[in-house]
Amino acid sequence: MSYRTGSEFAREMDASDPLAEWRGQFYIPKTKEGRDCIYLCGNSLGLQPKSVEAAVRQELEDWKNLGVEGHFHAQHPWMPYHEFLTKPLANLVGAKPVEVVAMNSLTVNLHLLMVSFYRPTKARHKIVIEASAFPSDHYAAASQIRYHGFDPKDSLIELAPRKGEATLRSEDIEQLIAREGDGIALIMIGGVNYYTGQLFEMERIAKAGHAKGCIVGFDLAHAAGNAVLKLHDWGVDFACWCSYKYLNSGPGSVAGCFVHERHAKTELPRFAGWWGHDKNTRFKMGPDFRPMQGAEGWQLSNPPILSLAAVRASLAIFDTVGMEKLREKSVKLTGYMEFLLDGLHSDAFAILTPRDKDQRGCQLSIAVKHDGRALFDALTVAGVVCDWREPDCIRVAPVPLYNSFADVHRFVEIFAGHVK
Numbered sequence: 001m002s003y004r005t006g007s008e009f010a011r012e013m014d015a016s017d018p019l020a021e022w023r024g025q026f027y028i029p030k031t032k033e034g035r036d037c038i039y040l041c042g043n044s045l046g047l048q049p050k051s052v053e054a055a056v057r058q059e060l061e062d063w064k065n066l067g068v069e070g071h072f073h074a075q076h077p078w079m080p081y082h083e084f085l086t087k088p089l090a091n092l093v094g095a096k097p098v099e100v101v102a103m104n105s106l107t108v109n110l111h112l113l114m115v116s117f118y119r120p121t122k123a124r125h126k127i128v129i130e131a132s133a134f135p136s137d138h139y140a141a142a143s144q145i146r147y148h149g150f151d152p153k154d155s156l157i158e159l160a161p162r163k164g165e166a167t168l169r170s171e172d173i174e175q176l177i178a179r180e181g182d183g184i185a186l187i188m189i190g191g192v193n194y195y196t197g198q199l200f201e202m203e204r205i206a207k208a209g210h211a212k213g214c215i216v217g218f219d220l221a222h223a224a225g226n227a228v229l230k231l232h233d234w235g236v237d238f239a240c241w242c243s244y245k246y247l248n249s250g251p252g253s254v255a256g257c258f259v260h261e262r263h264a265k266t267e268l269p270r271f272a273g274w275w276g277h278d279k280n281t282r283f284k285m286g287p288d289f290r291p292m293q294g295a296e297g298w299q300l301s302n303p304p305i306l307s308l309a310a311v312r313a314s315l316a317i318f319d320t321v322g323m324e325k326l327r328e329k330s331v332k333l334t335g336y337m338e339f340l341l342d343g344l345h346s347d348a349f350a351i352l353t354p355r356d357k358d359q360r361g362c363q364l365s366i367a368v369k370h371d372g373r374a375l376f377d378a379l380t381v382a383g384v385v386c387d388w389r390e391p392d393c394i395r396v397a398p399v400p401l402y403n404s405f406a407d408v409h410r411f412v413e414i415f416a417g418h419v420k
């Protein structure tokens with residue numbers, strides 16, 4: 001792709017962008033002056049699709065008019081409601097329908113899946129995570145280790161970049177697994193690191209882990225709806241993700257999880273609840289738990305329908321557009337931002353995110369040398385919505401569904417006006 005600097009190039013790109021019309025399907029927050037914000041924060045909270053309101057209102061209406069009968073007679077009956085999400089979720093992450101379910105929230109799912117997939121023994125008790133893992137993942141892994149009577153000091157391996165580098169090298173991850181694999185019970189890293197935006201080579205990591213007999217799971221909070229995923233083919237054991245970042249399903253909305261088909265029929269130990277029980281006999285209300293096969297067998301409770309309605313409406317968009325098309329635009333959009341930032345020839349900041357498009361999603365993480373916080377505040381005042389991560393990082397995520405090339409151009413113009 002060859003880019004040009006002038007704003008005319010952004011206009012041309014937007015005019016020929018086959019996905020440009022999707023922006024109109026989202027509510028774009030406004031500045032105080034009533035202009036569209038330059039919203040580059042879909043990695044933190046995705047924007048609201050216009051279709052969500054009607055989907056949620058439908059459930060409120062059905063509840064109002066039908067009461068308990070809504071479980072069977074709502075337009076989208078509540079009893080099997082999560083099943084309406086199965087196909088789009090499976091398409092989204094490259095899974096078979098039996099491998100996915102929407103349930104709970106992300107950290108809850110991480111714990112539930114670790115209950116089944118982290119089974120430490122004296123000889124094999126370690127968990128591998130990124131040194132810069134999202135804190136919740138770090139807490140979850142460390143607390144699981146302690147729960148089993150081990151000490152994170154001995155059992156938690158944190159993958160750190162080489163000195164002077166910002167991101168991890170796949171070969172270093174492979175070497176660590178080859179070296180220490182016999183003691184590793186679980187490799188559980190982010191599909192895309194939230195801080196650096198690095199997209200990991202999940203297939204390679206899964207292969208290296210399995211060669212050493214380790215379980216391999218991924219937290220896809222920053223990967224779902226951002227990268228093309230093929231969880232089934234990659235042979236990943238389990239994965240989970242939230243739905244409110246790139247998946248635009250609303251704050252705290254219901255999360256997703258993946259369990260590979262090869263575990264579907266095994267009697268993995270788990271924390272059980274009635275919604276995971278064989279649905280044909282669930283209402284016999286018997287005392288013995290018989291899990292449904294596949295990911296659905298990890299459900300605990302009947303799900304929050306109002307929230308699932310938002311997920312359903314939002315996933316319908318992904319299912320219509322398709323991840324391949326989104327990714328195609330995403331690579332161009334983020335490449336354009338990188339090109340414009342590089343064109344500033346400034347040593348006041350550096351991009352931490354890998355330069356290789358295959359090793360990143362849409363986000364760029366910009367480390368600012370001096371007083372990054374002031375720069376971030378100036379961007380905010382100018383109508384840019386992005387985020388700030390201590391100690392020096394501004395994260396910007398141009399999202400292919402609703403961001404335009406003009407957004408990216410304007411952002412870099414504003415950035416250039418304030419960076420020192």
Ligand SMILES: *Cc1c(COP(=O)(O)O)cnc(C)c1O
Pocket residue numbers: 105106107108134136137190194219221222242
């Ligand atoms: C956003 C994010 C979370 C948030 O967890 P919740 O349980 O949804 O609050 C956890 N882990 C990662 C890697 C994230 O990016």
